[in-house]
Amino acid sequence: MPSNTGRRPFLAAVGGIALAGAGIAATSERANAAQADEKVTLLEGTEYETTGYVQTADADGPTVLVVGGLHGNEVAGYEAAANVSDMELERGRLVTVPRANATAIESGTRIGADGTDLNRQFPTDEEPSTELARALWGVVEEYEPDVVIDLHESQELYEGDVEDGVGQAIFHSRDVRAEEEAQEAAETLNEDYVDDSTYDFTVAPFSLPPSETPNMFVHKAARDTDATAFLAETVSDGPELSTRIHWHARVVRSLVWEELLTPGEGDPEDPDDGGDAPEEENEIPVARIETDPENAEETVFSKGETVNLDASASEDPDGEIVTYEWDVNGTNEFEEGDETAEVTLSFCGELPVALRVTDDEGATATEELVLSTV
Template sequence: MTRSRRHFLRAVGAAGGVGAMTSLTGCGADSGQSTDGASRTNGTAPETSTGESTTTETTTATPAPEQAVDRRLLMEGTDDETPLVRIDAPEAGPTVVLVGGLHGDEVGGWRAATAATEWTIDAGSLVVIPKAAIRAVEARQRMHPEWGNANRMFPLDAEPRSPLGTALWEAVEASDPDYVVDLHSSKGIYSESAYYGQHVFRTEGLAAATTETIEYLNAEVVPDSRPAYEFTQAPIDVDYEMLVRKANHELGAETALFEVTEKNLDTETQVAWTTAYVEKLLDVLGVRAMDRSEE
C-alpha cells in the first residue's frame, strides 16, 4: 500500500497540554570594572566623563521549542479504561507506537512502557499505551478476565474481536505510525526452548535497527557471565492474530515484538533490559538520543 507522508508535528495546545516555554535573558554587566566605574592605574586620578552615554546591550536568547504531551484515556468510563500518552517533539521524525501490558503478568513490558510516558524525545512522536489490557495488569494475570488473550484479538482485514481490541486498534491506526513495538516477557529462552524469551520478532524494515539494538544489548547490558541470555532476532513468521501483524499488514508500519525472559531473572532486571531495548531502538530510529544526563 502507498502510505502518505507522516505528519510529524502536531498543533501546540492540543488536548493534554504543552510544556511551559522558558525565556533566558543575558546579563550585560562587565565584571572587569571596579565598583566606582573608574579605571585606577599607578595612583592617577580617574578620567572625567566626556558626557557621552554608554549603552549596555542585553540580548534575549530564543528558547528552544518544547515537546507537546497529550494524555488521554481509552475506553473511558469502563472497567477497561487505560491511559494513552502521545509525546510530540518540535523536530520532524518518525512516529513510534509503544505498547505494553497486552499480557498482564508480563511486568517488564508494561513497567518499561509506563516509564517511557515521562520521557523527553528529540524528534518525531512517541505514542505509548503502557497497560493495554489494564484489567489483566491489575490482576497480574496473562489473560483478560472477559476476552482472554488480548494479543489474539487482531485478525487481518477484519474487525478486532472485542471492544478493547477495537479501542486499541483505533488508537494505533489514528497515530499513523511508522513503527509499532510491543513489549512482552516469556518463561524460557528462545534459543533453547519452545518459549520466546531473549528474542525480538520484527518485520523486514526493522531488521537493521534490530541488529544494531541487540548488538548493543549483548555487549553492554547482558553480563558476559550469562551468554545463554544473549538476544537473538528473526522475522515475524507466525500466523497469530497479533497487534504487530495487523499494524504491518494494514497500516504498512514496520513492527517488532520484544520478549525478555523470566527464567532466573528477577523482575527489576527484566524491566531494566526491556527499558534498555526501548531506549536503544529509539536512539537508532532517531527519536530519542540515549545520552540524556539531564533527565
C-alpha cells in the same frame, strides 16, 4: 522513514474506527519549548479504562507507538513501556499505551475480564474482535505510527521454535530495515547490558502462516499499515524484574534512536549544521529490594511477622536516586518514603510489595517481590 506530516498513505482502512467511536478521548497534559504532551484515555468509565501518552517534539519526524501490558502477567513489558513514555525527544512523536489490558494487569493474569487473550484479537484485513482490541487499534488508526514496538515476557528462552518459548528475542517485520535495526539493538544489549550470555538477545522475523501464532497485534500493524514492527520478549523468570525492565527500555531506545532521539537532517541541533551536539541520554536507574530476613520471597511466614525492606542497593548509572516510593499494601499505589520500609504480614496469602525509584533526571525503575503468609 517518513515524517508525521505528509507521510505515506495509511493502509488500515478495513474495519476503520473513528477515535471517539473506539472509546478514546484525548486531552492536553502540558507543553514546553521541547515537546507537547497529551493523554489519551481508552474506554473511559469502564473496567478496561487505561491511559496512553503522546509526546510530540518541535522538530518533525516519524511516529513511534510502544505498547505494553497486552498480557497482565508480563510485568517487565508494561513497566518498561511506562518508563519510556516521557523520554525527551529530539524530533517526531512517541505514543505509548503502557497498560493496554488493565483488568489482566490488575489480576496479574494473561487474560483479562472478558475471558480472551487480547493479543489474539487482531486478524489482518479485518476489524479487531473485541471492544478493547478495537480501542487499542483506534490508537493505531488515529496516530498512524511508522514504527510499532510491543513489549512482552516469556517463561522460556527462544531457541528457534516459538512453541518452546520466545524469551530474550527481538522479532521484527519482514523487511531489511527492521532486521538491521533489530540486530543492532540485540548487539547493543548483549554487549553493554547483559552480564550472563545465557540471556543474550537473538533476532528473528515474524513467523508466517501456517506456523505463526494467529491474530497478534504487531502482525496486524505490520501488514495492515505497512509500519515497521517489533515484538520484544524477555524471560519472566531468572533475572530480577528491574533488570528485565531495564533490558526492555534499552531495546526501545535502541530501536527508536535514529527516529526520535537524534536530530534530523537540517535540525538546528544537528552537529553537521554547526549546532551543539545533543546531550547524552539519561540512563535508567535500577531498583533493588533487599530483605531482612534474607530471601524473604522464598520464605513462608506466619501471620503477624514483620519483613524489613531495604532499597539502598538501588543505583543510577549516571546520576543519583532522589526519590524512593513504596507500595507495601499490594494496591499498586506508591507512597514516597525513605530507603527502608517494613511490612507486617497481617493476613494469610500472598502480598506483592513494590519499590519505585526516581533519578535526578526524572527516570524511574520498579522492583517487585511477593511475600507469602500462612
